[in-house]
Amino acid sequence: MEKNRKIVGLCGSLRKGSYNAMLLKFAGTLIPEDIDFEIVSFDDVPVYNADDDTPAVEERPATVVKFRDALAKADAFVIASPEYNYSIPGGLKNAIDWASRGKDAPLMHKPVAMMGATQGMWGTVRMQTAFLPVFTFLNMNPVLQPEVLIAQAQNKFDADGKLTDEKTISLIKRKIENLINACKV
Structure with missing residues (x-):
C-alpha cells in the first residue's frame, strides 16, 4: 500500500489579513484530495542560536522540535511569502x-514551490531569487516554472480574501501540478 503523500505550506508573513496567507490557502485547495496538505506556522519558533543546537544540547527547544517534526512529515513544500527589504522575511529565514x-x-532533498504576493510592482522577485542559495545548500528541488510573482495583490484578491485574477489562478494551478509531479520522481 502506497503511503499518502503530504505537502506542507509555509507562509512568510505572520500578519493578519496577509495576501500570502490567502495565496497559500488558495494553493492548498488545488492539491488533490489523495495528498495531505497542512499549513505549518513558525510564529513561536525562537531566534536561532547555535548554542541551543549543538550535539552537547540534549534537545532543541520544544517549539523547534514540534516545527521540525511537522516538516519532516512532508514530501514537498509550498512557500508563499512577501518580500522584506528585497529579501526573505527574517521570521521565515529564521525558521528555515x-x-x-x-x-x-x-x-533536505525535497521539492519546493515558491510563490509570493505583494502590493508593490515587483511581485516578490527578489525574495524568490534570495531563496535560491538556500535551496542549493539544502539540495532541495525547487519548482521554478511557472513563476508566481503576484504584483499589486490588493487588486487580485476580493474583500473576502478570495483570489479573483484568472491569469494568476492559472499560473498557481500549473505551479502546483509541477510540484506534485516533482513528488513522483
Whole structure:
C-alpha cells in the first residue's frame, strides 16, 4: 500500500489579513484530495542560536522540535511569502535556519514551490531569487516554472480574501501540478 503523500505550506508573513496567507490557502485547495496538505506556522519558533543546537544540547527547544517534526512529515513544500527589504522575511529565514541543521534536516532533498504576493510592482522577485542559495545548500528541488510573482495583490484578491485574477489562478494551478509531479520522481 502506497503511503499518502503530504505537502506542507509555509507562509512568510505572520500578519493578519496577509495576501500570502490567502495565496497559500488558495494553493492548498488545488492539491488533490489523495495528498495531505497542512499549513505549518513558525510564529513561536525562537531566534536561532547555535548554542541551543549543538550535539552537547540534549534537545532543541520544544517549539523547534514540534516545527521540525511537522516538516519532516512532508514530501514537498509550498512557500508563499512577501518580500522584506528585497529579501526573505527574517521570521521565515529564521525558521528555515532551524530546519536546515543536522543530518536529520527535514527540508533536505525535497521539492519546493515558491510563490509570493505583494502590493508593490515587483511581485516578490527578489525574495524568490534570495531563496535560491538556500535551496542549493539544502539540495532541495525547487519548482521554478511557472513563476508566481503576484504584483499589486490588493487588486487580485476580493474583500473576502478570495483570489479573483484568472491569469494568476492559472499560473498557481500549473505551479502546483509541477510540484506534485516533482513528488513522483
